[in-house]
Amino acid sequence: MLFLNDPINFISGWLRGLLTGWGLPGGLMTVIIYFIGITVLIVFAMTLDILLVWVERKVVARFQDRLGPNRIGPFGLIQPFADIIKLIIKEDITPAGADKLLYNMGPVLAIASVIVLWAILPLSAKIFGVDLNVAVLYLVAAGALGTLSIIVGGWASNNKYALLGAFRMVANMISYEIPMVVALLIPTILANTMSVQGITQAQSGMWFAILSPLALIIFLISAIAELGRSPFDLNEAESEIVAGFHIEYTGMKFGLFYAGELLHAFTFGGFIAVLFFGGYGGFFGLEKIGFFSWLNNPFVQAVVFLAKAMFGYWVIMWIKYSMPRIRIDHMLGFNWKFLTPLALVVLVNTAILSKVLVGLPNWGYVLGMLFSNIVIGFITVEILRAYGRKQRKAEAKPAPQSAHNQEQAA
Amino acid sequence: MSIPLSWYLILAAALFAIGLFGVLSRKNAIAILLGVELMLNAVNINLVAFWRYMDPAKMTGQVFAIIVFAVAAAEVAVGLALIISVYRRRKTVVADEIDLMKW
Amino acid sequence: MTADQIIFILCAVVIIVSALMVVTTRKLIHAALWLVAALFGVAILYAVLQASFLAVVQVVVYIGAIAILFIFAVMLTRREMLDKGAQTRSNWWLPALLGLLILTGLVFLIIGQPAFSRTASEIPADVDTLRNLGTALVSPDAFVLPFEVASVLLLAALVGAVYIASDKKK
Numbered sequence: 290m291l292f293l294n295d296p297i298n299f300i301s302g303w304l305r306g307l308l309t310g311w312g313l314p315g316g317l318m319t320v321i322i323y324f325i326g327i328t329v330l331i332v333f334a335m336t337l338d339i340l341l342v343w344v345e346r347k348v349v350a351r352f353q354d355r356l357g358p359n360r361i362g363p364f365g366l367i368q369p370f371a372d373i374i375k376l377i378i379k380e381d382i383t384p385a386g387a388d389k390l391l392y393n394m395g396p397v398l399a400i401a402s403v404i405v406l407w408a409i410l411p412l413s414a415k416i417f418g419v420d421l422n423v424a425v426l427y428l429v430a431a432g433a434l435g436t437l438s439i440i441v442g443g444w445a446s447n448n449k450y451a452l453l454g455a456f457r458m459v460a461n462m463i464s465y466e467i468p469m470v471v472a473l474l475i476p477t478i479l480a481n482t483m484s485v486q487g488i489t490q491a492q493s494g495m496w497f498a499i500l501s502p503l504a505l506i507i508f509l510i511s512a513i514a515e516l517g518r519s520p521f522d523l524n525e526a527e528s529e530i531v532a533g534f535h536i537e538y539t540g541m542k543f544g545l546f547y548a549g550e551l552l553h554a555f556t557f558g559g560f561i562a563v564l565f566f567g568g569y570g571g572f573f574g575l576e577k578i579g580f581f582s583w584l585n586n587p588f589v590q591a592v593v594f595l596a597k598a599m600f601g602y603w604v605i606m607w608i609k610y611s612m613p614r615i616r617i618d619h620m621l622g623f624n625w626k627f628l629t630p631l632a633l634v635v636l637v638n639t640a641i642l643s644k645v646l647v648g649l650p651n652w653g654y655v656l657g658m659l660f661s662n663i664v665i666g667f668i669t670v671e672i673l674r675a676y677g678r679k680q681r682k683a684e685a686k687p688a689p690q691s692a693h694n695q696e697q698a699a
Numbered sequence: 700m701s702i703p704l705s706w707y708l709i710l711a712a713a714l715f716a717i718g719l720f721g722v723l724s725r726k727n728a729i730a731i732l733l734g735v736e737l738m739l740n741a742v743n744i745n746l747v748a749f750w751r752y753m754d755p756a757k758m759t760g761q762v763f764a765i766i767v768f769a770v771a772a773a774e775v776a777v778g779l780a781l782i783i784s785v786y787r788r789r790k791t792v793v794a795d796e797i798d799l800m801k802w
Numbered sequence: 803m804t805a806d807q808i809i810f811i812l813c814a815v816v817i818i819v820s821a822l823m824v825v826t827t828r829k830l831i832h833a834a835l836w837l838v839a840a841l842f843g844v845a846i847l848y849a850v851l852q853a854s855f856l857a858v859v860q861v862v863v864y865i866g867a868i869a870i871l872f873i874f875a876v877m878l879t880r881r882e883m884l885d886k887g888a889q890t891r892s893n894w895w896l897p898a899l900l901g902l903l904i905l906t907g908l909v910f911l912i913i914g915q916p917a918f919s920r921t922a923s924e925i926p927a928d929v930d931t932l933r934n935l936g937t938a939l940v941s942p943d944a945f946v947l948p949f950e951v952a953s954v955l956l957l958a959a960l961v962g963a964v965y966i967a968s969d970k971k972k
Contacts (some may be wrong), residue, residue, distance in 0.1 A: 316805050391835070422932055426858040433866025437838065440873050444831065452877070459870065466866075483932070701804045705918040707847075710814050712908035714821055714840075716901040721825030723897035724890045729830060729875055733837055736868065737821050740844050743856075751851045755925045758938040762945045764856055768863050769952040773959030775868045779875040780967035786879040787969070795891075 342369040352610040379540035395442025396545035402434035413590035443534035454533025465514035471632035475504035489568035498565040558601025569594040707748035714741035817843035
């Protein structure tokens with residue numbers, strides 16, 4: 290077992306040998322090694338989070354045709370550390386009448402609900418936290434924890450705006466969980482398994498983004514709504530509700546909310562990469578050719594995965610900084626009247642086709658799925674256009690003349 | 700697995716007893732529903748423990764537990780809708796004060 | 803004391819303490835949050851019992867939906883004086899006695915049965931519980947009928963809850 294080929298087993302074997310030398314019992318050794326692994330994973334996630342703050346600020350600057358932080362360090366790379374120092378030395382205020390324990394627990398729960406997702410994120414075929422056989426459902430469960438953290442934070446602040454923002458955000462998150470679950474079922478059906486390792490390996494033939502682009506779009510939209518980012522961020526819009534549920538949080542507690550949101554966005558980018566873009570693999574069989582066998586190296590796979598996750602994160606940022614905000618009733622109407630029925634139709638279509646197209650060769654299967662998705666997309670766009678036309682005609686009709694006006698005109 | 704089945708059953712019995720105490724001794728209607736939820740969870744622990752310890756190949760215990768999840772969710776939804784509706788009319792959620800039909 | 807037993811005992815302590823706080827705490831919001839802790843402990847217990855699907859569904863359904871429903875209901879029906887004063891009825895010792903009696907009776911029953919002190923056998927490696935669960939829920943000679951009836955029940959609950967909770971004065 291070379292380190293380069295199988296890093297986690299190599300390190301755990303070495304640690305086990307070391308600890309046995311010190312005379313520890315077997316069970317305790319396993320627990321200690323697991324704890325060390327968990328700590329390393331969390332440290333990696335949080336370090337990545339610091340980098341993401343820099344990425345976010347540079348990218349938003351470029352979208353807005355300016356430079357972004359470029360004074361501190363080369364290309365402004367030290368900027369996040371300056372931000373952290375600023376947040377830590379701020380005064381720690383707890384509003385009067387706030388529930389102290391819950392108030393302090395809110396940000397911790399928010400970032401905990403993101404870090405638990407890193408347990409199932411497959412960085413490579415050999416580097417992952419745990420290969421859960423219900424990983425896709427675990428993603429939904431972590432979203433549920435995030436919802437709880439928002440209610441706790443909003444209520445414990447003892448502030449009407451915070452409570453209102455928290456209510457809106459939770460209504461948003463709960464509503465958009467439904468199309469997200471339905472969209473998550475589509476890679477499950479296509480791969481025949483809920484485990485992320487299984488889904489990644491099932492995409493070695495063809496990416497699921499090509500087999501079912503509608504599922505990708507629905508998952509992307511519901512993921513952005515779950516994150517509470519623009520265009521679904523009425524809950525923390527400065528001009529409307531003054532930072533929503535985290536009004537009363539200052540200093541590092543706000544830093545935890547902010548960093549948690551960025552890490553959450555990156556984690557969802559990672560999940561889009563895993564579920565739809567082939568994760569750490571997906572080179573369409575290229576890695577089987579002898580020349581490209583270095584593509585099977587765990588570290589190369591991890592780099593590929595992080596690059597794809599960063600691309601997903603960039604798409605989420607692109608949507609955030611290009612689109613205006615959606616009103617809360619439009620948000621919920623969009624979910625219940627459009628996204629959920631569309632997701633259910635795509636799910637039924639995928640389920641039926643995955644059994645009907647079983648006999649065809651690979652290209653027939655891919656083309657069949659892609660074609661059915663295009664047909665459904667086309668029909669949806671036609672329905673929307675007809676609906677829009679009807680709305681425009683109804684608004685353009687001249688208002689009925691009242692009898693008084695008609696007398697005056699005559 | 701070195702945990703005897705009786706440990707799970709005793710835990711479930713304790714949870715059930717605590718839920719029962721909550722239902723019978725609380726004044727607020729929502730707190731009564733919280734007790735009911737504890738009792739339903741105790742039942743679920745029992746079902747899943749029996750599934751695991753008797754015959755893990757047949758899924759009867761888990762399916763029963765899933766149906767209990769669905770029933771609990773339905774009951775909480777309707778129960779809380781009722782409580783909110785009563786609160787709108789009578790401005791109270793204390794179970795003792797909802798006594799219009801008492802004679 | 804194997805690792806399994808230590809995890810079980812920790813879990814059981816968390817569940818029982820949280821449940822006791824649910825039924826005795828004065829502020830209702832705290833009671834709802836202690837319920838979340840108890841439900842989380844039960845989810846961990848399901849994971850120890852190797853029912854992984856149920857563990858995750860417990861978090862999604864109970865904590866992600868039911869607990870949040872409770873918190874919303876508490877917030878929408880809150881009046882300042884309700885959180886002060888006694889939260890339990892004045893004859894609370896009677897339910898406590900009843901609970902203790904039921905607990906003792908059940909514990910005697912459980913300890914008296916020698917069949918209940920068995921430890922679990924290993925699940926054979928070729929039994930895929932997740933796949934079996936899926937098949938059992940939709941197979942005609944397994945549990946498809948209760949599955950469909952449960953979905954009708956949920957539909958009825960959905961329609962009923964929306965109708966009851968809607969504001970009909972407008």
